[in-house]
Amino acid sequence: MAKNSFQGFPADLVKFLSELARHNNRTWFEANRERYEESVRGPALDFISAMAGPLAKLSPHFSAIPKKVGGSLMRIYRDVRFSKDKKPYKTNLGIQFRHAAGKDVHAPGFYFHVDPHEVFLGAGVWHPDSETLSSIREAIDEDPAAWKRAKGSKAFRTQFELAGESLKRPPRGYDADHPLLEDLKRKDHIAACHLGHDDLLQPSVVQDTIAAFRTTEPYMAFLCKAIGVKF
Numbered sequence: 724m725a726k727n728s729f730q731g732f733p734a735d736l737v738k739f740l741s742e743l744a745r746h747n748n749r750t751w752f753e754a755n756r757e758r759y760e761e762s763v764r765g766p767a768l769d770f771i772s773a774m775a776g777p778l779a780k781l782s783p784h785f786s787a788i789p790k791k792v793g794g795s796l797m798r799i800y801r802d803v804r805f806s807k808d809k810k811p812y813k814t815n816l817g818i819q820f821r822h823a824a825g826k827d828v829h830a831p832g833f834y835f836h837v838d839p840h841e842v843f844l845g846a847g848v849w850h851p852d853s854e855t856l857s858s859i860r861e862a863i864d865e866d867p868a869a870w871k872r873a874k875g876s877k878a879f880r881t882q883f884e885l886a887g888e889s890l891k892r893p894p895r896g897y898d899a900d901h902p903l904l905e906d907l908k909r910k911d912h913i914a915a916c917h918l919g920h921d922d923l924l925q926p927s928v929v930q931d932t933i934a935a936f937r938t939t940e941p942y943m944a945f946l947c948k949a950i951g952v953k954f
Contacts (some may be wrong), residue, residue: 729773732837732923735762740814741839747810759799764791767816770835770929771795777933778820778833781940784953785820785833795820814838824952829855831947833936842920844932846939847913848946849887855950860894860907862949867903873945874906878938879914887911912946914939 739762743752752759768789775787788794797817803809815838822831829852834845848855863870874885890908893899897907916935922928940954947954 729769729929730926731928732766732770733762734924736766736816736837736923737839737920739763740816740837743812744814744839747812747814749811752812763799763816764796767796767818771818773929774820774932777929778936781933781937782943782954784823784947785831786823787820822947822952831943831950831952833939833943835932837920837923842918842923844883844916844918844935845886845913846883846936846943847887847911848950849911849913851912851950856910858951859912859946859949860897862945863903863906864897864901870903870906870945873941874914876938876941879942882935882938883914883916883942885909885913886915887913914942 735758739755739758742755746752768791771787771789771794775789778785778787786795790796792798795818797813797819799813801808801811801813803811815836818835820833820835825831829848829850831848832846834849836843836845848859851859874880885906888910889905890910892908893901893904894907897904901907918931922931925931944954
């Protein structure tokens with residue numbers, strides 16, 4: 724795809740996801756597979772291709788890989804092996820731009836999400852393992868000023884808010900009166916920025932997404948340093 728040639732997602736993207744939510748079965752999906760390719764997977768791969776150059780300028784360590792399988796596009800098929808909910812398909816479009824040092828969704832990354840109800844961007848580390856989470860907590864505890872700068876920049880706070888799961892009690896080794904206790908209690912270190920469905924249709928969606936991701940640079944740089952990978 725030529726540079727900056729992505730002109731926005733088709734309106735049928737959200738319509739398809741909405742209908743899939745109502746008809747989440749293999750019969751309906753197979754009957755609409757061509758539409759899935761034209762309205763969801765094809766445009767998503769084009770979007771990922773268009774993101775590659777701008778993302779590399781933001782950080783060379785995060786990848787935009789436009790592959791049907793094994794790249795930035797997340798599978799539409801649900802893993803139902805251990806779930807009571809046996810619906811076979813996800814009803815959202817998920818795209819993750821992972822760090823080169825990571826192999827899965829738990830690595831540092833940027834995220835792009837569309838479902839029938841919302842559109843949001845994410846940045847950070849989702850469900851890190853215990854060692855990674857401990858490293859982030861230690862970094863916050865050892866350099867609270869740097870952490871406050873990382874999460875406190877005006878551009879970042881204007882668009883993003885911290886999200887994810889937290890412990891109910893202080894983590895082991897930290898006092899209940901620690902000044903940054905709420906951040907130390909976090910089990911996820913992610914930030915989210917909400918967009919509108921109409922934003923998906925705009926030719927500027929790539930530029931707007933990169934501009935939003937750029938505001939997370941201090942936050943992402945802190946997390947990467949804490950984990951021991953380059954930003």
